[in-house]
Amino acid sequence: SMVNAVYKNAKRGGKTNFTVGIEDDLSNSSLKIDEFINAAPAGTIRCKFWGLGSDGTVGANKNSIKIIGDHTNKFVQGYFAYDSKKSGGVTISHLRFGNEPIKSSYLIDQADFVACSTPSYLFRYDMVSDIREGGTFLINSIWSPEEIGAQLPAKVKNIIASKKLKFYTIDANAIAAKLGLGGRTNTILQASFFYLSQVIPYADAESYMKKAAEKSYKKKGDAIVKMNFDAIDNATQQLFEVKYPEDWATATEGAAMQVPFGSDYFNSTINPILEQQGDKLPVSAFTPDGVVPTGTTQYEKRGIAVKVPVWVKENCIQCNKCSAVCPHAVIRPTLASEEELKNAPASFETKDAIGVKVKGLKYRMQVSPFDCTGCGSCAQVCPAKEKALLMKPIAEVVAAEAKNFEYSATLPETKAEYFDTNTIKGSQYKKPLFEYSGACAGCGETPYVKLVTQLFGDRMIIANATGCSSIYGGSAPTCPYTKNDKGHGPAWANSLFEDNAEFGFGIHLAYKARRAAIETKITALKAAFERADYAEGVAAADAWLVGKDDTDASIAASASLISILEGCKDCGCDLDTLEQDIYKDKDCLVKKSIWIFGGDGWAYDIGYGGVDHVLASGEDVNILVLDTEVYSNTGGQASKSTPTGSIAKFAAAGKRVKKKDLGMMAMSYGYVYVAQVALGSNDAQVLKALKEAEAYKGPSLVIAYATCINHGVNMTGAMAEMKKAVDCGYWNLYRYNPSLLENNENPFTLDSKDPTGDFGEFLQGETRYSALKKQYPAVAESLYEKCKTDSEIRLASYKAKAAK
Numbered sequence: 001s002m003v004n005a006v007y008k009n010a011k012r013g014g015k016t017n018f019t020v021g022i023e024d025d026l027s028n029s030s031l032k033i034d035e036f037i038n039a040a041p042a043g044t045i046r047c048k049f050w051g052l053g054s055d056g057t058v059g060a061n062k063n064s065i066k067i068i069g070d071h072t073n074k075f076v077q078g079y080f081a082y083d084s085k086k087s088g089g090v091t092i093s094h095l096r097f098g099n100e101p102i103k104s105s106y107l108i109d110q111a112d113f114v115a116c117s118t119p120s121y122l123f124r125y126d127m128v129s130d131i132r133e134g135g136t137f138l139i140n141s142i143w144s145p146e147e148i149g150a151q152l153p154a155k156v157k158n159i160i161a162s163k164k165l166k167f168y169t170i171d172a173n174a175i176a177a178k179l180g181l182g183g184r185t186n187t188i189l190q191a192s193f194f195y196l197s198q199v200i201p202y203a204d205a206e207s208y209m210k211k212a213a214e215k216s217y218k219k220k221g222d223a224i225v226k227m228n229f230d231a232i233d234n235a236t237q238q239l240f241e242v243k244y245p246e247d248w249a250t251a252t253e254g255a256a257m258q259v260p261f262g263s264d265y266f267n268s269t270i271n272p273i274l275e276q277q278g279d280k281l282p283v284s285a286f287t288p289d290g291v292v293p294t295g296t297t298q299y300e301k302r303g304i305a306v307k308v309p310v311w312v313k314e315n316c317i318q319c320n321k322c323s324a325v326c327p328h329a330v331i332r333p334t335l336a337s338e339e340e341l342k343n344a345p346a347s348f349e350t351k352d353a354i355g356v357k358v359k360g361l362k363y364r365m366q367v368s369p370f371d372c373t374g375c376g377s378c379a380q381v382c383p384a385k386e387k388a389l390l391m392k393p394i395a396e397v398v399a400a401e402a403k404n405f406e407y408s409a410t411l412p413e414t415k416a417e418y419f420d421t422n423t424i425k426g427s428q429y430k431k432p433l434f435e436y437s438g439a440c441a442g443c444g445e446t447p448y449v450k451l452v453t454q455l456f457g458d459r460m461i462i463a464n465a466t467g468c469s470s471i472y473g474g475s476a477p478t479c480p481y482t483k484n485d486k487g488h489g490p491a492w493a494n495s496l497f498e499d500n501a502e503f504g505f506g507i508h509l510a511y512k513a514r515r516a517a518i519e520t521k522i523t524a525l526k527a528a529f530e531r532a533d534y535a536e537g538v539a540a541a542d543a544w545l546v547g548k549d550d551t552d553a554s555i556a557a558s559a560s561l562i563s564i565l566e567g568c569k570d571c572g573c574d575l576d577t578l579e580q581d582i583y584k585d586k587d588c589l590v591k592k593s594i595w596i597f598g599g600d601g602w603a604y605d606i607g608y609g610g611v612d613h614v615l616a617s618g619e620d621v622n623i624l625v626l627d628t629e630v631y632s633n634t635g636g637q638a639s640k641s642t643p644t645g646s647i648a649k650f651a652a653a654g655k656r657v658k659k660k661d662l663g664m665m666a667m668s669y670g671y672v673y674v675a676q677v678a679l680g681s682n683d684a685q686v687l688k689a690l691k692e693a694e695a696y697k698g699p700s701l702v703i704a705y706a707t708c709i710n711h712g713v714n715m716t717g718a719m720a721e722m723k724k725a726v727d728c729g730y731w732n733l734y735r736y737n738p739s740l741l742e743n744n745e746n747p748f749t750l751d752s753k754d755p756t757g758d759f760g761e762f763l764q765g766e767t768r769y770s771a772l773k774k775q776y777p778a779v780a781e782s783l784y785e786k787c788k789t790d791s792e793i794r795l796a797s798y799k800a801k802a803a804k
Contacts, residue, residue: 142174444628466496498610675734
């Protein structure tokens with residue numbers, strides 16, 4: 001009766017601050033009342049699965065719930081917690097199965113079964129404490145039962161032994177790789193779960209899993225279905241129990257737990273969130289205005305890659321293409337003198353740098369293994385006769401390469417006189433001011449963002465539309481935008497789909513007004529300097545007034561003027577107030593590079609009215625559209641950028657109308673710079689377009705083709721996929737530069753050649769197109785042909801413009 005009274009009180013919203021002794025059913029144990037109320041019924045099996053976003057863990061667990069719920073009389077409950085990363089983030093699946101209705105709260109803190117799909121989680125999260133005594137722990141790892149003891153932290157071994165857990169290991173990644181499944185370990189681990197948990201007889205589970213796999217993957221083709229069938233058949237054969245010794249309970253030696261350490265803000269606010277303890281932070285830990293420090297992803301060190309690139313110096317031709325395409329800025333070239341390298345680790349091998357400007361310097365391409373996602377794009381694009389990057393298991397190289405990267409980070413940034421940012425090779429010597437983001441492994445968007453920050457990042461301000469680029473660009477708790485050694489880097493803010501273009505436009509107008517005000521003050525200061533016969537001051541003020549709208553000139557003039565102001569702002573003369581006002585607004589002295597980022601869902605669809613308004617304004621702003629031809633962030637809905645015949649949500653039977661030509665619409669104004677680019681096809685053209693767009697004194701629009709995981713391709717070959725798209729005429733490269741009209745030149749340049757690739761072969765290489773033939777064979781060929789015709793008509797219109 002006491003429990004019932006408290007339960008009723010709790011349901012009415014009352015507080016319960018005491019514990020109740022329950023003597024009958026619970027054998028003298030004492031529980032907090034809220035734990036008693038939420039306790040699962042007897043016979044309930046509680047399971048937690050720690051997964052890596054995109055490895056299929058969540059999808060497999062949803063199938064498991066359906067299998068058990070649909071084929072047995074058991075009640076089921078599932079809750080899925082994700083972090084804010086794209087694929088590659090932490091996922092935690094909480095599942096319950098029981099013979100009575102489940103009324104428990106969603107989160108499980110005492111599980112019968114815990115599975116971990118990523119071994120690096122062992123060193124970052126406390127997973128085993130959540131397992132009840134005698135429960136089961138399954139880990140996906142490369143270690144055999146005999147090796148695993150040496151790899152575990154002492155704390156983990158203590159808990160496993162003291163709780164007498166059943167401990168199993170499986171190398172699901174090796175099985176998946178052998179079967180052609182890449183990093184999709186979900187089916188293998190799902191089969192292991194059913195085998196170990198015996199929630200239902202395994203023979204039944206095996207049959208149900210195969211039916212679920214067929215339903216899930218039949219759209220992707222019979223080969224994918226067979227791979228998953230083979231994964232189920234192979235799983236239990238490669239599952240091994242770890243027979244650990246009793247002295248694990250008191251072990252004091254083992255691998256070290258990872259303890260990320262960074263700035264005070266990271267240690268006090270970010271790290272608790274990364275450790276899944278964020279709910280314990282008080283509101284006061286966060287700033288009311290939402291402003292957060294940049295450059296905090298550098299401390300995460302997620303360690304999620306299975307394989308990472310290792311540099312083979314003898315094969316390297318020093319083109320830096322691998323650095324240019326890296327989605328996460330984890331592989332970078334270094335240039336240093338022998339004197340600067342005198343304290344380098346023995347494994348930090350270098351070779352003589354190639355080039356007149358860098359004669360006498362040493363060169364190395366270095367990866368950060370803990371930040372790498374293992375996509376392999378860098379190795380795939382290497383043009384050397386024998387690849388200069390080899391993908392190796394992270395366990396084999398992580399110790400040496402992590403030490404090497406830490407050392408490389410201590411080297412000074414490469415001096416400007418050593419490189420030319422008008423080349424891809426030269427641009428990669430500049431520090432990326434966008435690094436270690438939470439984008440998908442192999443992401444086609446982020447290399448563009450990274451390159452823009454390398455070119456203009458030290459004076460950039462970015463307005464970012466909601467979408468993939470806002471999630472990997474500024475999602476809590478860390479920020480991938482960072483600063484150079486001088487403390488300069490991008491300022492970034494996120495707005496909505498429907499108003500981001502106007503948001504960025506407003507930022508531009510605000511700076512324009514502030515610079516106009518400071519121009520008036522500097523004009524007055526120049527006149528005062530002239531009256532005082534202060535020649536140095538006059539020259540500095542005049543240089544700024546003349547060069548304020550030219551990037552390089554404004555940077556040099558601003559530095560000189562600031563030096564003058566710092567030398568005389570407190571001199572006690574009549575100009576003190578004016579000088580102090582100018583100095584206070586010194587952030588306006590250097591010409592800012594205003595960029596507006598977003599995807600095709602924003603630019604072609606929901607935000608198009610704003611994009612059009614800003615382009616029509618004639619103002620000096622730059623728009624970068626990351627075009628994946630689909631709403632990527634929300635799961636693959638069709639946008640006006642989606643071409644004919646492509647399958648997407650809201651176009652499940654293939655899109656029936658052609659892709660909107662945003663570039664041609666913008667060109668119709670006649671005073672908008674427009675470029676269409678594809679990094680994997682022509683990186684030099686991308687670089688040229690970005691530089692021309694930023695230099696153009698007016699609105700610019702750069703539309704960048706980005707291969708996406710939603711296309712249904714192997715993201716290791718994201719850059720190769722871009723090249724195929726251009727080679728077959730599916731995507732065209734061009735630049736429309738209105739500045740050329742001043743010299744009576746044709747402003748339109750078609751940068752891609754006549755198609756040589758097989759258009760149909762390209763379409764069939766992407767699931768978004770190939771699935772159409774399997775599901776709707778009656779209309780597939782006609783839609784494929786229409787897609788090709790649409791592309792041919794579009795190319796013909798570009799050729800006509802280029803010929804004028």
